[in-house]
Amino acid sequence: MKLLSPAISRLARLRMWRIESWIQNPVAAQREVLQDIVTTAQxxxxxxxxxxxxxFSVRDFKNTVPVSEYEDLKPFIERMMQGEENVLWPTPISWFAKSSGTTSDKSKFIPVSEESMQDGHYKAAKDVLxxxxxxxxxxxxxxxxGLVIGGSHTISQVNETIQFGDLSAVxxxxxxxWSNWIRTPGLNIALMDEWxxxxxxxxxxxxxxxxxxxxxxxxWTLVLFxxxxxxxxxxxxxxxxxxxxLYLHxxxxxxxxxxxxxxxxxxxxxYLEMYNASEGFFAAQDEPDADGMLLFTDHGIFYEFMPIEEYGKQFPHTIGLNKVEIGKNYALIISTNGGLWRYIVGDTVQFTSVNPYRIKVSGRLKHYINAFGEEVIVDNSDRAIAIACEQTGAVVNDYTAAPVYFNHDSTGAHEWLIEFEKDPVGLNDFVYELDTALKNLNSDYEAKRHKNMALRLPFxxxxxxxxxxxxxxxxxKLGGQHKIPRLNNDRKILEEIxxxxxxK
Structure with a gap:
């Protein structure tokens, strides 16, 4: 079998010129994507x-098509799920990915066209390889x-032609x-639902x-290990x-x-990080030690980036690749060859490089803590947890945090529920290191912690x-891509837990 390695490497190098063409001309690639999907869906x-x-231009498109969230497109998607054709996309859509990117009670059903599978997910997977x-x-x-630990794979039939399931199942x-030859386990196990x-x-x-x-x-990979x-x-x-x-995460x-x-x-x-969601395969690390993931600009998805302060406005301002800034938080907005139009994904991203364009996921639009003007995002909390673990010998399985509000005799705070795999040497030391790391990572948090004026030490x-x-x-929602929301701007989820x- 090792004789295959040189041959596969040669094939990979032959494919690299295609990848290099859109890496070197990302703005032009994006214009072509938009023209193609708008023309196809006219x-x-x-x-x-x-x-x-x-x-006929990006400006025309943005001035005519409103920015949308799932609820805005839901009436169209519901008609598609009943078998109506030519609604958001012209080719028949018989598969929908049940979104598992949220722990709310409502599920999202994302249309998966043949084009979004072939020219999006599968093409991106080949490019990663x-x-x-x-x-x-x-x-x-x-x-x-390759061992694939997918989501909860139950396939559900809406009618004779329409089915839905987690993206990995679809x-x-x-x-x-031939993919069965290089993948394990078999579908009879991979598609099991009871975790x-x-x-x-x-x-x-x-x-x-x-x-x-x-x-x-x-x-779940650690549980399996x-x-x-x-x-x-x-x-x-x-x-x-x-x-x-290799571990792909x-x-x-x-x-x-x-x-x-x-x-x-x-x-x-x-270790290689990928950004593959129900809505599309957006990015993956192109180099092992790269800070951030290479944005895939030629895979049937047109990207816009909305500054966070624009979220919630009736006509939010968005920018294209040529105007993004490194280190700034943007909400990701996409138009796709599956029929999503100027759709707010819900993730926030930061650019780590603009030559080439690399991004990292910094959090969720609705997963943050800003109860006191501290603007703590998931990227801050993940890094602070990692630093606190390193300093105190702890190992953390998972965590969530929420605000503790002002009362008549005390200022606010953050309350953290943490499931330790290995306890810290001292819990007080862990709290100190967590707090210190957050101060170093987030100047707004540091300002609010000054002399405990707005924020006390975390609980x-x-x-x-x-x-x-x-x-x-x-x-x-146990299993697969479902996850605990790391940060919450209210106490609802923390109190439920x-x-x-x-x-119990």
């Missing part, structure tokens, strides 16, 4: 309504198998037949496979899979988990292991 109901046939082989020409990645169901049984089956059925890569959310070590009696994952060389920040992965794997491997409450999963299970712990 005779749809949405296209007629917004005069797509008369839109090409970039990897370009960086590691002697890699043996495809001589073994992509696996429609993947070419305790699924983890057991994943472990039992992949232990003897020649696994060279793993992709999945960090929390521990189950595998329990079943095999081995001390590290590298003893089970000596050929393993996304969905949540990897910063708080990296040390745990390095310890449990037991040997150096490559940290360790919670029993399994507390967050128990809450997710109560909400019917506390109540869940108390009742």
């Amino acid at each position: 005779y749809t109901q949405f296209g007629h309504q917004h005069q797509f046939s008369k839109l 090409t970039l990897y082989y370009n960086n590691f020409p002697s890699s043996d990645l495809l001589t073994g198998k 992509l696996m169901q429609n993947a070419p037949f 305790e049984t699924k983890i057991q089956m994943l472990a039992e059925n992949t232990i003897k496979d020649p696994v060279t890569s793993i992709s999945g959310v960090p929390t 521990r189950k595998i070590l329990e079943l095999t009696g081995k001390q590290s994952i590298s003893e089970v899979w000596p050929q393993m060389e 996304g969905g949540v920040s990897f910063v708080p988990y990296r040390e745990q992965f390095e310890q449990i794997i037991g040997k150096p491997i490559n 940290v409450k360790p919670v029993p292991k399994g507390s967050f999963n128990a809450w997710l299970q109560q909400k019917g 506390l109540q869940s712990i108390t009742s």
Whole structure:
């Protein structure tokens, strides 16, 4: 099988010229994408309504088509799910990705067209592979198998022609037949929905496979690793899979988990971050040590970037790639070859580079704490948790935080619920390091903490292991891409979790 490596590397290098063309000309690539999707959709109901046939520039497009959230497009999507055609996109759409990027009670159903699969998700996956082989020409990645820890994969039938499921289920169901040769486990296990049984089956059925890569959310990947070590009696994952060389991750920040992965794997491997959502495959690391992920500009998605202060305005101002600034927070707005038009994804991103354009996910539009003007985002909290762990020897499985409001005799604060895998040497030391790190990372937080004028020292409450999963299970959202919202600007979710712990 190792004879394959040089051949695959040569094929990857042949494909690189296509990637380099849109990396070197990203603004032109984006103009072509917009022209293509608007022209293709001009005779749809949405296209007629917004005069797509008369839109010949980015300015025309932005002046004519309003910025939308899911609720704005929901009436169109509901008609599509009943089988009505030519609504948002002209080609028949028989698959919808049930969005799992939120822990709210409402689900989103994102249309997945043939074009968005082939020219978006699958094309991006090939580009990720090409970039990897370009960086590691002697890699043996495809001589073994890739272990995929997908979401909760239940496929549901709306009618005779319309189906929906988690994105990973949709992509696996429609993947070419040969992909089964390089992927493990089989669909009968990968599509299981009950997670305790699924983890057991994943472990039992992949232990003897020649696994060279793993992709999945960090929390569930660690659960699988521990189950595998329990079943095999081995001390590290590298003893089970000596050929393993790559972990692909996304969905949540990897910063708080990296040390745990390095310890449990037991040997150096490559880590690669991807930004693949139900709405599209947006970005991936193009170099192993790159700060940020390369933005994919030629994959059927037109991007706009909305400064955070514009969110909530009736006519928000957005900018294109040629005007973005490094380090500034933007809400991501997309128009796609699946029929999403000027759609607010809900994530916030920061550019780490503009040559090439690289981004990192900094948080969620609605997942932040700004109860006292501190403007703490998830990127701040993830990094602060990682620093506090490093300073106190702690290991954190998960966390959430919310404000403690002013009362008649005290200022505000942040309350943190933290599930420790390994307790800190001293909880007070952990709190001090967390607070200090947040001050160093966020000048607004530091200003509000000055002499406790607006914010006191944070409250940290360790919670029993399994507390967050128990809450997710109560909400019917245990498994896959579902995750605990790290930051909340009110106390609703934090109080629900506390109540869940108390009742248990």
